[in-house]
Amino acid sequence: MKETIKRSYWSSGWDRFRKNPMGMAGAVIVVSLYLIALFAPVIAPGDPVDHGDLPSMRHLPPGGSHLLGTDKFGRDVLTRLLYGSRISLVIGFIAVAISVLIGTIVGAVAGYAGGIVDSVIMRIVDALMAIPRLFLLLTCIALFSRSIWLIIFLLGATSWMATVRLVRAQLLTIKEQDFVVAAEALGAGKRRIILKHLIPNTLTVIIISATLRIGGIILAEAALSFLGLGVPPPTPSWGQMVFEGREVLLGAWWVSTFPGLAIIITVIGYNLLGDGLRDAFDPVQFS
Amino acid sequence: MDKLLKVENLTTEFLTSEGLARAVDRFSFDIGHGETVGLVGESGCGKSVTALSIMRLVSDPPGRISGGSIFLEGKDLLSLTEKEMRKIRGNEIAIVFQEPLSSLNPVFTCGEQIREAIALHQKMGRKQSREKAVEMLRLVKIPDPGNRYFSYPHQMSGGMRQRVMIAMALSCQPKLLIADEPSTALDVSVQSQIMELLSDLRDAMSMSILLITHDLSVVAQMAERVIIMYAGTAVEEASVKEIFSDPGHPYTEGLLASIPRLNARVERLSVIPGNVPDPLNLPSGCRFSDRCPKREERCFAKEPPMFVAGKGHFVRCWLSEGQER
Numbered sequence: 323m324k325e326t327i328k329r330s331y332w333s334s335g336w337d338r339f340r341k342n343p344m345g346m347a348g349a350v351i352v353v354s355l356y357l358i359a360l361f362a363p364v365i366a367p368g369d370p371v372d373h374g375d376l377p378s379m380r381h382l383p384p385g386g387s388h389l390l391g392t393d394k395f396g397r398d399v400l401t402r403l404l405y406g407s408r409i410s411l412v413i414g415f416i417a418v419a420i421s422v423l424i425g426t427i428v429g430a431v432a433g434y435a436g437g438i439v440d441s442v443i444m445r446i447v448d449a450l451m452a453i454p455r456l457f458l459l460l461t462c463i464a465l466f467s468r469s470i471w472l473i474i475f476l477l478g479a480t481s482w483m484a485t486v487r488l489v490r491a492q493l494l495t496i497k498e499q500d501f502v503v504a505a506e507a508l509g510a511g512k513r514r515i516i517l518k519h520l521i522p523n524t525l526t527v528i529i530i531s532a533t534l535r536i537g538g539i540i541l542a543e544a545a546l547s548f549l550g551l552g553v554p555p556p557t558p559s560w561g562q563m564v565f566e567g568r569e570v571l572l573g574a575w576w577v578s579t580f581p582g583l584a585i586i587i588t589v590i591g592y593n594l595l596g597d598g599l600r601d602a603f604d605p606v607q608f609s
Numbered sequence: 610m611d612k613l614l615k616v617e618n619l620t621t622e623f624l625t626s627e628g629l630a631r632a633v634d635r636f637s638f639d640i641g642h643g644e645t646v647g648l649v650g651e652s653g654c655g656k657s658v659t660a661l662s663i664m665r666l667v668s669d670p671p672g673r674i675s676g677g678s679i680f681l682e683g684k685d686l687l688s689l690t691e692k693e694m695r696k697i698r699g700n701e702i703a704i705v706f707q708e709p710l711s712s713l714n715p716v717f718t719c720g721e722q723i724r725e726a727i728a729l730h731q732k733m734g735r736k737q738s739r740e741k742a743v744e745m746l747r748l749v750k751i752p753d754p755g756n757r758y759f760s761y762p763h764q765m766s767g768g769m770r771q772r773v774m775i776a777m778a779l780s781c782q783p784k785l786l787i788a789d790e791p792s793t794a795l796d797v798s799v800q801s802q803i804m805e806l807l808s809d810l811r812d813a814m815s816m817s818i819l820l821i822t823h824d825l826s827v828v829a830q831m832a833e834r835v836i837i838m839y840a841g842t843a844v845e846e847a848s849v850k851e852i853f854s855d856p857g858h859p860y861t862e863g864l865l866a867s868i869p870r871l872n873a874r875v876e877r878l879s880v881i882p883g884n885v886p887d888p889l890n891l892p893s894g895c896r897f898s899d900r901c902p903k904r905e906e907r908c909f910a911k912e913p914p915m916f917v918a919g920k921g922h923f924v925r926c927w928l929s930e931g932q933e934r
Contacts, residue, residue: 437670500711507664507706508699508726508777518725522716 335526338602345598351591359407368398370405371556381574391576393566402558403580409559410588413474413543414536420478422532425485426524430516432486433493444490447483455480456542460551468554473546477539488531492524526603534596537589544585560585612639613682613817614663614785620676621655621662630888632658634841635677640785645811645818647828647849649864650838653885656821659838660787663819664704665694681785700730703778707790709770713762719773720746720758726777745776749806768799775806782814789821804830825868829853834921837861840886840896843915847922857924859903895927903928 339345358365367389384391390399432443459476466472496502497520505519546552547561548568555562560581567577621633633655640646650656661667662674665686679686681701686694706712714722723742727733733741739758746754749772762770771791778786788807792800808831811818820832828835828849835852837845837860845858856862863881883900886892892899898908907927915923915934923934 500706500708501714503661503666504704504706504712504774504777505714506666506698507704509695509697509729510699510725511695514729518717519714523714525716 335603339598342598342601344594345601348591348594348596348598351587352595355407355411355588355591358404359411362404362408366398366401366404368401370397370402370558381570381577383574384576390580391574393563393574393577394570399563399576399580402563403560403584406558406560406563406581407584407588409470409553409557410540410543410561410585413470413477413553414540414588414592416474417477417481417539417543418532418536420475421482421535422485422528423482424479425482426489426521426528428482429486429489430493430521430524433490434497434512434516434520440490443486447486451483453480456545459542459546460549463546463551468551470553470557473543473552477542481535481539484535485528485531488527489524492527493520496520496523526599530596530600530603533592533599537592537596540585540588540592611683612680613642613644614640614819615680616659616663616677617680618677619659619662619674619679621658621667622673622675624671624673625889628889631841631891632672632888633662634888636838636842637677638836638843638846640817640819642784643811643815643817644834645808645820645832647832647835648819648821648838649823649825649828649835651823651885654838655841656823656838657789660704660789660819660821663787664698664702665689666698696730699726699778699783700781701783702785702787703781703783704787704789705771705774705778705791708794709767709774710762712774713770715762718759718761719765719770720760723773723777723780726780730781741780742776745780746773748779748810749773749776751776766799767795768802771795771799771803772806775803775810779810779814779816783816785817785819786811787819787821790823791820792827793822793824800827801830807831825852825864837864840891841888842896842925843923844897844925845923846915847919851919851922855919855922857918857922857929858897858926859901859928860897863902895925 367387380392380394380396382388382392382396388398388400390403392398393402428443428447432440458480462476463472502515502519505515510518543552543559544561544564547559548565550565552561553559563581564578564585567574567579567581571578616639617637618635619633619637620631620635623630623632636655636659638646648656648659658667658672663679663686665674667674674687681697686697689697713719720739720742723745724738727738727741731738743754743758746757751757751769751772762773765773775791791807792803795803804827807818818831820828822828832849835847835849836843837852837858839860845852845856845861847857852861853865856865860881863879866879867881869878881900886896886899892909894907894909894911895901895904895913898904901908905927913925913927913930915925916929917932917934918924918929
């Protein structure tokens, strides 16, 4: 048996993470994106919804006072891009938080209870996974309204099933470990065991998977916006900007290209970060 | 005097794909107040299942306590509700497991886990229970307990972790401590320290211990009475002195012969041939008959009852035939 490892799980994981250039690149990208979103009003050269003199300012090419050009309403693309990061990041973050919360609770109950409860929950999850997500989103948005909160909620509420499977699979192995029996032997009840002993031990896996999933959620929001059913204009969102530029793709390529690049960079950033976190913190990866 | 724990005809079964396996089969024993009883047997003879049965922690399914009764100071544990049982666990009966690393939650500090054990049964504030936890660490002789409170399990050595487990188990002053091979996973020098600690604490806290082990020398060091378990039930019960001086059951003799001795020169240690029988497929008659060097015709015909072989000395063997218990 190896003698006392001096550092804690978190600090040794951080050391592994720091040595991984890809993971660090992801972390840098994600952190910068959040900084941009936070300080958008400070760094943006103009106002995202303010349009200039039409038609003279329509579709100005990149350069000069409009670094990334203007769109068909004469709005500054760079400004809208910076402000758009807010929407994408907020949607990604909150939607994943919702999905992780639901998924963890349902998965923990299924995994710990086992037996018939587990079977019923997992069959429901299987059934929900079979529903085409985009179709459901489109229907709901068409039925209700195009508000940003509805979109966030729907994205979260349709993506928790994968977390259920993950958390349940984790719990099945963890609940067999001695410390769970030891906690029961001390008189701990079911709820306490789930909250204090089981879920904390699945936390790393949950965080890693959540990070990897944010990219997918951002893509889903972009897809919705591209279909014209995303965040209502004039609020800038990257997907919507791509959508608006599609008609003039050959003439004014900058209107679609830059937000498209922003989406790609964000998704890559989150995926690199998630991969890095997994390599550094997932016990299966380093043991 | 009334016994602290009285187990009568305990039967615990497990449903396996090949049928119902009786891990514990009509096993009876008792433990007095302040007494240390050693429960000795090979791997797979049902020692640990007995411990889990007393705590009512046999996982169901596939396991099930299918018969018998367990009395703690006259209270029938098997008739309690799960909620009532939770108040017994950790509070009146506590258990220390064999593997100290996996028995601690890796994501919380040791001190925090002891604090939780205290808070489960005693109403006290956070600060107070934290002080009590530090005090428990000091009690189990962990150096620098104030700082060690913040250590994670993986930052401690095996012996230290087992001390933490003992601190957790004893934090509510249980009347009975079940020590399930508490020193098996540790190296020899640490083993004796842990056993010494346990016997010191037993005397200080006047509790009873059910010491589960496969090591007769550990029993000799600590226990007053020994129960030899084989294939799910007791085959011999006697005081420690008598087990060593006058073993009655051929299985006990075999166990004693397999202990290495310093004063005798032998080429090979003696072993008992064969393995503990499969609980799905017990031999007919005496359960030790297929491995017994002294078996006779009648051993295959009928299972012997416990015979009285002396004061407080009982043997389940036809060779000791006499008055039944």
